Amino acid sequence: MATLFRWLLRLASTAILLSVVVVGLVYYLASRSLPDYDKDLTVAGIGAEVDIVRDNAAVPHIFAASDEDAYFGLGYAHAQDRLWQMVLMRRTVQGRLSEIFGRRTLETDILMRRLDLYPLATRSVASQTPETLAALRAYSAGVNARITEINEHSLGRGAPEFFLFDAPIAPWQPADSISLVKLMALQLSGQFRDEILRARTSLLLPDPKRLADILPDIPGAGTAALPDYASLFPGLKMPRYAARDPGTSPYKDRLSPFAERGFAGASNAWAAAPARSAGGGTLLANDPHLGFTAPSTWYLARLELSSGGVIGATVPGIPAVMLGRSQKLAWGLTSSYLDDQDLHIEELNPANPQEYRTPDGWKRFQTRRSIVEIRGEAPVTVTLRWTDNGPVLPRTRFELDAITPPGHVVSMNWTALSGNDTSVSGALRLMAAGSVQEALDEATPLYVAPSQMLTLIDREHIAMKLIGAMPLRDPAHQSQGRMPSPGWVEANRWQGVFPDSENPVWTDPDGGIVGNTNNKIIDRPFPAHVSFDWGDSQRVMRWSQLMQGRQVHTRDSFIEAQLDTVSPAARTLLPLIGRDLWFTGEAAPEGTPERQRQRALELLADWNGEMNEHLPEPLIYAAWVRALQERLIRDELGPLADAYSHVEPLFIERVYRDVDGASAWCDVIRSVAVESCSDIARMALDDALVWISERYGTALESLRWGDAHQALHRHMVLGDIPVLRYFTNIRQATSGGDFTLERGRTSGTDPDPFTSVHGATYRGVYDFADPDSSVFITSTGQSGHLLSRHYDDLGTLWRRGEYIPMSLDEDLARAASIGVTRLLRK
Known part of the structure; x- marks a missing residue:
């Protein structure tokens, strides 16, 4: 027995020792790629010394003797911190993920090849302005300088992920940066998903009027500029401020770039003129909403x-400050929800499937063969097909087979499918603009895709404009772009794009406030309508209230609005769905479902709609309305109800106000009884309470919204791998919800439907009364290296609603620096 014990002890000790050695070796190899921010490095490709000064948040402040050298420095800094992210995005748009991930990403690669985005980006290089071409080349040289340094000095392949997914890193090229802009356009575009869902739903509903309930049009004329504040309060005198001296200023491929419906993009931005600012300068707040990832999409730089x-905020791989400010101008972006995509049903020639029908007869598809390499397997050859209306999509994706007749295929037209895309030139020109008017005149016409709402301020003026190409449709278009249409009908084909002068714009409105929360901005007749489907109908109500609730604003009041967690949807829906349930019935015995329901209603009756992470009411409310929508639509839509994974407040409001007979949704068509809307509300509340008790217990007062509404910043590759996910993913209990200004879009899918997966990945507030008091923050950190202390340090501040200074003071940056990288000319 003693001998056995000694051998067991030896084996255990050996196993522990080997584990320590393996962990130590892994840590050593991984840590080799941690960037050194304090060093001198001799490189080729610069004209003079470049200083990259890292402040205490690892934000690089790049000082150079020429613009080209500054872009070189930005490329080097991006590659220092986010090389894996850059390579992964480039492979995504090229359709080359399967070379390192195997068959799991094959469908994504094939679909990206069909869209042809990378070849279109390559063609677009020649369309850039000379200044942009010089910037793209210098930036690429900076990225390549870092890659060369990694190879020559054995710096752990540049990132730990490269050890797990070995693949050579090709030199960076100007087309790579342009292709990433197209990739962003893909991630921010979702109109084609709405077309498919509208078509599928219309096929199921026997009453066409019910389609307007479940997919409602946004009512009203649209909101962009708010009315004059003084007109709301007769007799109140508005102070006027003099202009300041300008000198004082089941398996899911998570690598797929195709966003699910409802996750294509969102954002907030608003600006105040000097007359609406307590400090007498213009103000701008911006927080773009994207899917949460680790690291974040954004990278802070100066x-x-x-x-x-x-x-x-920059995007690694693109040499432009996409959101931010200069000495004279500040700009913010929000998703415009422009309808820039159309699906077409193309009829195949029965006698020759290589041809499709056009207004002029049968025409041969444009075709090209493409070989997709697959790790560990034989390559796959794909035949890519294009029609006059755009690339042909596989009917096996996006539920297209449900709406595609036999003998037909589906093609997609989209503004991003341009080989003359000058959007990068527009972004760089915006950075150099000295005024709002200069930006509107010289920068905005260059944008093609993605379409965005651009909010601008200089020291005296404010403006907001829809940027990007607007498709020009025939007024006789059969579906007005709302559903797939026959591609052989001339009226359904695009007729080019509108001139930039037709893009909606608001400059210096009388009310002194402009803003956008992805709401309906304008009500113009088709085809100049911009869109029928908008991203939000709720947040704009709270935003308007906060903006008009005070005469003048400050940087802090704009921050307060960004972090506001009151849900206008909750304030609207609760009185409707609970109107026959509040304070009714006799007291029920403890431990009964009736008593639990009464307790929940008592809590909700005293709640103000604030989606605070520490409160129980948001969880009860969210679970109730989710169960309610499920009960309303499941019997009519069947499995298609799964596509409506998020509550649509306008739908529930229409039902409970019985707009155009919408209360018909309350009756369960498969039951003999005729259920009322009050019956459905009561049953849904019971459903929600059962679900809550199974997940979080029966003590309603002890519930916390933050336990369910955790922001999940998932590593795109390692985030689903056991053990590793605990080191790479970032989880934070958060306030907010689907319809709050501090937006935390929930996943909407089981088993954790209220996990926050989409929200403000960047926040910035710019104040031209005191420009260096401007602030910004991102949702994770500057580094993409999981061993870096800058992997999630900014995320801690972000979660608490805090910011870091956004100063252009060079002395301040150098004084607070944690290191200076000096790039010396070889």
Whole structure:
């Protein structure tokens, strides 16, 4: 026995020792790729020394003797911190993920090849302005300088992920940066999903009027500029401020870039003129909403250019400050929800399936063969097909087979399918603009895709404009772009794009406030309508209330609005769905479902709609309305109800106000009894309470919304791998919800339907009364390296609603630096 014990002890000790050695070796190899921010490095491709000064949040402040050298420095800094992210995005748009991930990403690769985005980006290089071409080349040289340094000094392949997914890193090229803009356009575009869902739903509903309930049009004329504040309060005198001196200023491929419906993009942005600012300067707040990832999409940086300093949020791989400010101008972006995509049903020639029908007869598809390499398997050859209306999509994706007749295929037209895309030039021109008017005149016409709402301020003026190409449709278009239409009908084909002058714009409105929360912005007749489907109908109500609730605003009041967690949807829906349930019935015995229901209603009756992470009411409310929508639509839609994974407040409001007979949804068509809307509301509340008790217990007062509404910043590759996910994913209990200004879009799917997966990945507030008091933050950290202390340090501040300074003061950046990288000319 003693001998056996000694051998067991030896084996255990050996196993522990081997584990320590393996962990130590893994840590050593992984840590080799941690960037050194304090060093001198001799590189080729620059004209003079470049200083990359890292402040205490690892934000690089890049100082150079020329613009090209500054872009070189940005490329180097991006590659220092986010090389894996950059390579992964490039492979995504190229359709080359399967080379490292195997068959799991094959469908995504094939679909990306069909869209042809990377070849279109390559063609677009020649369309850029000379200044943009110089910037793209210099930026690429900076990225490649970092890749060369990694290879020559054995710096752990540049990131730990490269050890797990071995693949050579090709040199960066200007087309790569342009292709990432197209990739962003894909991630931010979802109109084709709405077309498919509308078509599928219309096929199921026997009463066409019910389609307007479940997929409602946004009512009203649209909101962009708010009315004059003084007109709301007769007799109140508005102070006027003099302009300041300008000198004082089941398996799911998570690597797929195709966003699920409802997750294509969202954002908030608003601006105040000097007359509405307590400090007498203009104000701008912006928080773009994207899917939560680790690291974040955004990377904070500052460049010193010949036109002055520029600081804000960049996207690794793209040499532009996409959101931010210069000395004279600040800009923010929100998703415009422009209908920039159309699906067409194309009829195949029965005698020759290589041809499709056009207004002029049969025409041969444009075709090209493409070989997709697959790790560990034989390559797959795909035949890509294009029609006059765009690329042909596989009917096995996006439920297209449900709406595609036999003998037909589906093609997609989209503004991003351009080989003359100058959007990068527009972004760089915006950085150099010295005023709102200059930006509107010279930068915005260059944008093609993605379409966005651009909010601008200089020291005296404010403006908001829809940027990007607007498709020009025939007024006789059969579906007005709302559903797939026959591609052989001339009226359904695009007739080009509107001139930039037709894009909606608001400049210096009388009310002194402009803003966008993805709401309906304008009510113009088709085809100049912009869109029928908008991203939000709720947040704009709360935003309007907060903006008009005070005469003048400050940086702090704009921050307060960004972090506001009151749900206008909850305030609207609860009185409707609970109107026959509040304070009714006798007291029920403890432990009964009736008593639990009464307790829940008592809590909700005293609640103000604030989706605070520490409160129980948001969880009860969210579970109730989710169960309610499920009961309303499941019997009519069957399995298609799964596609409606999020509550649509306008739908529930229509039902409970019985708009155009919408209360018909309350009756369960498969039951003999005729259920009322009050019956359905009561049953749904019971459903919700049962679900809550199974997940969180029966003590309703002890519930916390934050336990269910955790922001999940998932690593795109390692986030689903056991053990590793605990080191790579970032989880944070958060306030907010689907319809709050501090938006935390929930997953909507079991088993954790209220996990927050989409929200403000960047927040910035810019104040031209005191520009260096401007602030910004991202949702994770600067580094994409999981061993870096800057992997999630900004996320801690973000979760608490805090910001870091956004200053262009060089002395301040150097004084607070944690290191300076000096790039010396070889």
